[in-house]
Amino acid sequence: MLIRTGNHIAAGRGTQPAPSSVPSIAPLFDSIELAGVTMAFDGNAEIFGEGEPADYVYKVLSGSVRTYRILSDGRRQITAFHLPGDVFGLESAEDHSCSAEAINQATVLVVKRSTMLATADREPNVARQLWRLTARALRQSQDHSMLLIKSAQERVASFLLEMAGRLSASAVELPMTRQDIADYLGLTIETVSRTLTQLQGAATIELPASRRIVLRNRSALNRLDS
């Protein structure tokens, strides 16, 4: 399923013809502008792999991305889902600590790490942004750890509320499969599925389609979120 490639930039690309590699000026970190290149990825295409040199930093422009780590026995833990506007691949170490794949067709802004670091040395504002983004990722990772000690119902409820919050809507069109959700929540697909139908039975949510979820009773979800 994973498309492993040697060259993580060129080969990670989707089947689309090369997007104009014209360096474009685009906002990478909120109000800060850094030169970058836009790239397109097919669903399930690898953007970078764990252990590869972290030479670039990425920002989702469209579509969605998952970052994950694999245990030696094959279990996969999805550390985060990245939606448009999110920055990922921010590493201070030489190598990436996790892999990244496009979930569906996605476009990503790519910036050279060395360029960013050089800019940070000259511009305190960039350095602060760099730090802020990393600190935010840290807090999100801690939030994620809190998820993993909860019951299955609580994890699913938290996930739904998180997604609805990030998409700022009470009806979410999930880009990811049940397996992705399960690997994010530390559950099995069966448990995720059962919990969703259970929530539907309690009229807490509605499932018009497997990827579409309508939050009917937000307070009930908040109660489960514990």
Next chain:
Amino acid sequence: MLIRTGNHIAAGRGTQPAPSSVPSIAPLFDSIELAGVTMAFDGNAEIFGEGEPADYVYKVLSGSVRTYRILSDGRRQITAFHLPGDVFGLESAEDHSCSAEAINQATVLVVKRSTMLATADREPNVARQLWRLTARALRQSQDHSMLLIKSAQERVASFLLEMAGRLSASAVELPMTRQDIADYLGLTIETVSRTLTQLQGAATIELPASRRIVLRNRSALNRLDS
């Protein structure tokens, strides 16, 4: 059990008489020097609380510290143990995302956040260190998430290897209680205790005292670490 106080700096102190508040020049981030104040805390004394303004950054000089978050129903998740040399309380947001308590009698170097940020603006090296430390904490948090999807045996084995690695010894004198370990691993004290005796039965470890653990068969632990 928790000692809640209003003033997180003055009141967080232990019962010791005030340590010389003489500002001392001490290394905070590796090779970087920043002025700071040394403080002493008793075991279980609060250093700072979740939601409090993050006006200071801390570095353990002696003893050990736990940072944790509490769920609304009282469950506690210990996000990290901090040993001498470790920096904690590094937040980019205004408020702390977690609480910190001394595990045993501990001395901590305290640095004003505003001072550190001002220095970072002038010194790119300090800014880089700030970022590196936060990125390292992020990776550790991700490692911790990987823990939480493993089985009880695997979690305990990972914990023992982590502690032995950080103390660079194959016999560890644990500063924390079983409850602390359980809340770090997302297990109950009973499961932690049972797993330890089980590992002892398999001659993988030895338990001369409840807080002292000798690693007898490191490869067996690595196998369990999965």
Next chain:
DNA sequence: CGTGCATTTGACGGGGCTCAATCGCCGTGG
């Protein structure tokens, strides 16, 4: 010796995992 706390040990039940079958959706081709 007695008290208090941390830890261990035991018995039991349940939540979530495993294995397996079925369903639903969609694209493909006869």
Next chain:
DNA sequence: CCACGGCGATTGAGCCCCGTCAAATGCACG
């Protein structure tokens, strides 16, 4: 137009790991 195959998702049955509740043990300290 329908049959077929493939994949994701759902549903079911059974079991096991770990949480819960409870009691016993060990240890430090007065």
